[in-house]
Amino acid sequence: MKEQQTIKATEAEMEILNILWTHGPSTVRDVHDRLAEVKDTGYTTTLKQMQVMHEKQLLTRVAEGKTHVYTAKANKTDAQGQLLKRMIDSVFNGSAMQLVMQALGSHKPSDAELDMIREYLEKKKEVNNN
Amino acid sequence: MKEQQTIKATEAEMEILNILWTHGPSTVRDVHDRLAEVKDTGYTTTLKQMQVMHEKQLLTRVAEGKTHVYTAKANKTDAQGQLLKRMIDSVFNGSAMQLVMQALGSHKPSDAELDMIREYLEKKKEVNNN
DNA sequence: TTTTATCTACGATAATAGTCGTAGATGAAA
DNA sequence: TTTCATCTACGACTATTATCGTAGATAAAA
Structure with missing residues (x-):
């Protein structure tokens, strides 16, 4: 059985997870652009957020050229x-x-x-x- | 129509609201004792929390002797x-x-x-x- | 009336969350 | 091959939330 840790995400993190769930694996740029439709924060903010989420094991990522493609770990x-x-x-x-x-x-x-x-x-x- | 502001409470605040909803108007001591069953924070922490909630209009209170009795504003x-x-x-x-x-x-x-x-x-x- | 327990008020600090600027790497375009 | 746009990493700073210690007020008990 695939073990399933409890998902503990903050408000901002949930927004990102939702985007990833809806649109599938995405780059920071992808996510940020969608986020930008509703909120108004800088690119590096989104970047940092996703890096932290990666550390926290909420996201996985694979390098692709110079960018990273992120995926939500939990379904x-x-x-x-x-x-x-x-x-x-x-x-x-x-x-x-x-x-x-x-x-x-x-x-x-x-x-x-x-x-x-x-x-x-x-x-x-x-x-x-x- | 009674106007209804949006309820925006943090996690810890929700715990307190729940206690008040379940047990009705209570003193800080009442709330703290119930809280103490599941978490382990000091009395003044609960006090402060409820004072802040009062400022935020989440709670109303009436003085009763030297203590205050708090009530959740929203049902x-x-x-x-x-x-x-x-x-x-x-x-x-x-x-x-x-x-x-x-x-x-x-x-x-x-x-x-x-x-x-x-x-x-x-x-x-x-x-x-x- | 003095002591004691308990209360509020208030400010300080710690922990967590959110924000962003800068520097250096990298690949595509000129 | 130089330039340029875009990417990551990282650290710093701000805002919000949570925590608690101390001081002074107050009522009940001694």
């Missing part, structure tokens, strides 16, 4: 799961249900979405009964 | 909603559904829970169709 789903769990434990009294209900409550899902969940629940229930 | 549900929204926007591509599915996926809900959601969804759907 998105695992990270989402961990964040979710942390959130459930800390603010939802450990109850995933409570979180789900609240998410559904404020989101106003469409009929299509509701059906999607319903279907999903059916499948779940079958599994429960096996 | 828990609102705060949960905001955290959820932030999380959805930042790591779930803005899709509440994605978050719900993932939460259900890792939690393995019981039949009773599934029914509870199903029921909830039914009600939702009715509302949609009005």
